[in-house]
Amino acid sequence: MRAGIGRRSLQYLFAYLFVLVALYPIVLMVSSSVKTNAEIFTSPLALPKTFSLDTYRKLWEVVPFADFLMNSVVVSVTSVLLITVTSAMAAFYLARFSYRWTGLLYFFFLLGLMIPIKLGIVPLFLLMKKLGLLNSLWSLILIYTASGIPISVFILTGFFRTLPVELEEAARIDGCNHFQVFWRVLLPLIRPALGTVVIINFIHAWNDFFFPLIFIQDEALKTIPVGMMVLFGEYETDWSLLFAGLTLSALPMIAVFLMASRQFMEGLTAGAVK
Structure with a gap:
């Protein structure tokens, strides 16, 4: 003992x-x-x-931090919503419907995990230029959505496959169609996986520096990681302002993690205990 x-x-x-x-x-x-x-x-x-708190007050005066914050919130929240909705529906289809092309379609999503999206930066830039989305927040939203769907489909498909088919059969006997089975029966049961998807994709979209640097030129449309670069001077840097900006930018991520932490932990440990 x-x-x-x-x-x-x-x-x-x-x-x-x-x-x-x-x-x-x-x-x-x-x-x-x-x-x-x-x-x-x-x-x-x-x-x-x-x-x-003079440093925080000075931060809002020196740089348009409110614009940076709002742009990051719009891009991250919209991307996460699109990823969650589309990935959940795609994962439900892949897990519950068996056709000749289902395996090929699932492999197509897995290719998104194997091929880094940054390798296609030149075609993406030309595509956004032809679509007229350069220097627009929609270019970032579409890219983050496309890059986040493969891992999300992979996670959610695994969770859907662990749910017993008898639940769907009972729901269909009660008169539910495919969408009602998905929305009312199965979706509430995969909240741990949804929490995992939300946290992973929100952190990726919130912290990304590469794509906003390439696609956004207007100062008023920059997100926090790129916007904070204005605090780095050629000869000197105000580190107190920089740390204040980093502190404020970390608060939304901490808030999202605290709200979805329970589902995230359950998602990580799902399957560990049968």
């Missing part, structure tokens, strides 16, 4: 150490956001000597 208690204490010790290591960069980022540049360079690991 003592051996079991000692093993459990050791596990908790490692868990607490891991939490401290994981949270320390966040604490350092937040504390640096309320420091001056001189404090950041002289005592980067120490807590701030004085607490002031």
